Amino acid sequence: MVEKYIPASKKEALEVLSKHDCYIVAGGSDLMVMKKNTAGLAPKFDKDILYTSHIDELKGIYEDEAGVHVKAGTTLDEVLNSKLAPALLKKAVSQVASANIRHFATLVGNLANASPAGDTIVVDFLLDAKVKLESVGGERIVDVENFVLGVRKIDRHPDELITELIFPKLDYSGDMWWKVGSRKADSISKVMVAGYWGIRGKIVEKFALSFGSVSIKAVRSHDIEKEIIGLSVSELKARKNEFIEKYGKIVTPIDDQRSNAEYRHKVAMNIVSEFIDKVVGGK
């Protein structure tokens, strides 16, 4: 028998999780599809369910010295309308699903489901987001790149609840976001790329790129970024093809119903090329 818990507070939710292994339902937009049953029947869950959407202390966005904190119950629509949320994150959020879904689906839910095509995860990786998990035993903070382990696999222990996603403050001069899909809105992506850069004098001071829908999880190479940071603009321009080739090795897409590996790889590399042009062009 599957039990359903609707705790009144975060504390009660953590107590439930300390005793029961549960699906955690925030907005529900992914789980309700995954567990879909015949029309007219309740979805089929194979273990207990904890509902969190009504817990007010899990909602909202605030800022402190660590950065911008998006609490786990915050909807995509609330992120989009927030003055605190990073601009690049908002660009990505504006293209997640449809307005109808953004009105109740959550940003943290998009991360927790850990789909290789999760739009906002690509930006979480790029912006060095940190995941805050709480349990009755305490709390821990994990870098998002280590938190996502693979297809629908995350580093959450059964007694833990994700309570926040934290975006540290980053200074950069330009950013870009691409989502390549079959239609302009309401699509699941074929390829996603997020990037930012910073130039001081004629030196590339900041450079970061992350990719989505091209591997089992979002991809980012700190090694390639380290090689690029510190180069002069003209050096980066001269070595552009070398770096495209390097990125080509970490972008490893597959064929599926939305697209094929060859197309995805080609598009991703075209975007890297355009991104480097933008960086060296200083625009």
Next chain:
Amino acid sequence: MKINFNMNGKPVEIDVDPSMRFLDVVRDVLHLNGTKEGCGEGSCGACVVLMDGKSVNSCLLPVANAIGHDFVTIEGLKETKEFDILQQAFAEMGGSQCGFCTPGMIIAAYSLLKHNPYPTEAQVREEMSGNLCRCTGYQAIVEAVLKAAKKGAGLW
């Protein structure tokens, strides 16, 4: 489990499985059959209802998540001036043909105009991208929403 929320201005208390889809509660428990089921997975928008003034896919909403919220279905919206304007605009522009998507379209249009009373054509297309129509080709619907925005200026 006892679940409480407001539906079309009236408090509701029902005793149901909290994992039930809100769509099934609306249609089978409350018998508000204006809300339709299309795809059942959040893509088509035939099932959207207003939750605290914003359109949501009731097929993806567990009824547990309805607790304490205010809902309006097409039956509740029918009593408003905004509905009259939307209905007339849809009729005049040919924004409804078979009618299956229309309750969802009207709810989504209301939600859009409530938060953005003077949308551009691009904004209407983007905001209503989660509502599919197999008859009209969308042009008539977009024109109807723009017409309703103009006619209802100041009302939303």
